[in-house]
Amino acid sequence: MNRYMLILWGGDARIAKMSPDQIQDHMKHWTTWMDGLAKQGVLDGGEPLGSEARLVKGAKKPVTDGPYTEAKEAVTGYVILKAESMDKACEITKGCPLFEIEGTVEVRPIRAM
Amino acid sequence: MVAVLCRVLGFRNIETAEEIMQDTLLAALQVWSFRGAPPNPGGWLMVAARNRAIDYIRRERSRLKVAEDLRQKLNSEWTLSSTIDQEFQESRISDHLLRMIFTCCDPRLALEDQVALTLKFPCGFSTAEIGAALLCEEEAVRKRLYRARKRLNTDRETLQMPADTQLGVRLDAVLQVVYLIFSEGYKSAQGESLIRFELCEEAIRLASLLIEHPPCTQPKTHALLALLCFQAARLVARTYEDGSICQLEEQDRSSWDAGLISRGFHFLDLSASGTELTRYHIEAAIASCHCAASSFEETDWRMIVALYEKLVSIYDSPVVRLNRAIAVGFADGAAAALGELERIKNGGELARYYLLYASLGEFRLRSGDYSAAKLDFETAARMCRSAKEKEFLRRRIDRCEVQSA
Secondary structure, three states: OEEEEEEEEOOHHHHHOOOHHHHHHHHHHHHHHHHHHHHHOOEEEEEEOOOOOEEEOOOOOOEEEOOOOOOOOOEEEEEEEEEOOHHHHHHHHOOOHHHHHOOEEEEEEOOOO | OHHHHHHHHOHHHHHHHHHHHHHHHHHHHHHHHHHOOOOOHHHHHHHHHHHHHHHHHHHHOOOOOOOHHHHHHHHOOOOHHHHHHHHHOHHHHHHHHHHHHHHHOOOOOOHHHHHHHHHHOOOOOOHHHHHHHHOOOHHHHHHHHHHHHHHHHOOOOOOOOOOHHHHHHHHHHHHHHHHHHHHHHHOOOOEOOOOOHHHHHHHHHHHHHHHOOHHHOOHHHHHHHHHHHHHHHOOHHHEOOOOOEOOHHHOOHHHOOHHHHHHHHHHHHHHOOOOOOOHHHHHHHHHHHHHHOOOOOOOOHHHHHHHHHHHHHHOOOHHHHHHHHHHHHHHHOHHHHHHHHHHHHHHOOOOOOHHHHHHHHHHHHHOOOHHHHHHHHHHHHHHOOEHHHHHHHHHHHHHHHHHHO
């Protein structure tokens, strides 16, 4: 069984426009989806990410603000799956509630090193 | 609410569940004393407990072993709060209570332990209240609970309903515990007051909860609830205002609770299906005969004797035979009762049971044998440990003396 990381992009802009009740309903979909994955034994964790973001890079490792998460394309969370193949992982990904809020999911295999 | 927390956190974290609950109540006291109680105190507590549970899980996530089937959902922030919300939903709370009852009524534990655990967790009694209800020291209750809990913790991580195959056995244990809680309230074995209403109420609440849940909605559950309703309907009439005992014969039947009696008949009707005839069915039928009679004289004692015959055939015990003898006495006269009572006395099993002597005394008194009656009442009074019943027996002894003078 291989492991795949689903990198979740976007969705926050849409959430910001929703009422608390709508958000709650939406969060229930996440629970249902992830619970389903857990029951099938393919879920290996995952968390949503907050909007604050800083970058640490370069030889001197200066800390700068950004990437700006207000921008459409920011990472908003991740999920780790166990799946036989990339195709299977993508199949599972299609059920992700992120698509309800116009997000994008990048599916990447976790490399064995 | 402890039941919900316990469901989420697992039975082995029940101390934590209790701490969270106490913490919540404490916070409520502080906030409410400042700002006054909110319009919906129950809802406030629920939200506060929910938030504390979430905080606790976040803080302890790496160490906490939560209920296995919820682990994944509680581990991720994607799903944590909505999972907790679902478990806190009103409709699920009674499910959790039910799971808790079934967890506490584990046949591997001694019956007293099952009763104490049930009063502690699903019923929410404090150790002091359990001590008062079961008439033992608070310290003894604490030790009992500790040992029982340890026993359960070793192999029970989550509150689960028993599998279908075990449900039947387990339901019998649950019904027995509910029956015992009621009996203890109906006629306290020792101590000052005869009736402990709070125990009777709890038993009815538990039985009512059981019939709401399909796997437990069985004829025998209805029969038990019918029995409890019939008995509870007559509770108030069983003592005079000063707390002393009022015999069935002298009770003011208009003070019997008509609402509870009609509920009793409703559940008795519902119990009449299936093939299993339990002691609860028959005991409920006997209680219904009393409730249906408009006066002591009009009681259908023949029917009651017949029902006791039936009861002896499926659940024979010296106490049941004693009750049958009493019914025979009212159906066929004191001589018939005395014959049966003597036989029971010679059997020896009830040699230390005060009600046997009280019954012998009663029927001797009724047949005019005052001096023998007095001796029996005196024996009964010596064996009896309940203050109110002792007092009642004293009055009967006085009566014998007056009659023989």
